[in-house]
Amino acid sequence: MRALYQTVLVTAVSLGAAGWLNVVAAAPIQVTLRDGQILPSAIDVDKGTTVQISVRNEGTQVHNFVIPDFYIFTQNLxxxxxxxxxxxxxxxxxxxxxxxxQGVPEPGMQGTMTVDGEQ
Structure with missing residues (x-):
């Protein structure tokens, strides 16, 4: 089962005489680091859309979060x-x-992000 911790909020913004515009903003994706596990283990996002990820270390050891294909490298947490x-x-x-x-992916602490085409 694929866990997805992403909530999409839709807000209407007034444009005066021009009418209404729907603005779509995605809430941050919550990623939890535990010793030997990252939750969720799968994330789905869209190409061309800002992705916000909030990473929290709930383990007992130091961990970080890396998505090398998009040059995301957090500090050690x-x-x-x-x-x-x-x-x-x-x-x-x-x-x-x-x-x-320590420069080597930790056992069990990995997941997959799927990026779909633009909506």
Missing amino acids: NPGESVDVSFVPDKTGHFRYYSDR
Whole structure:
């Protein structure tokens, strides 16, 4: 089962005489780092849309968060620390994310981000 912790909020903004415009904003995707596990293990996003990820280390060891195909490399996070990252995917496909606190992906601490075509 694929877990997706992404909520899409739709807000209407007035444009005066021009009418209404729907603005779509995605809430941050919550990623939890635990010793030996990253949750969720799968994330779905759209190409060309800003992706916001809130990463929290709930483990007992130092961990980080890496999506090398999009040049996302967080600092090492001590237990209880968090960091927010954002980027705009410019390509589609399946991309690995993981924790590599010592330069090598940690066992069990990986997932896959799927980037679909623009909507």
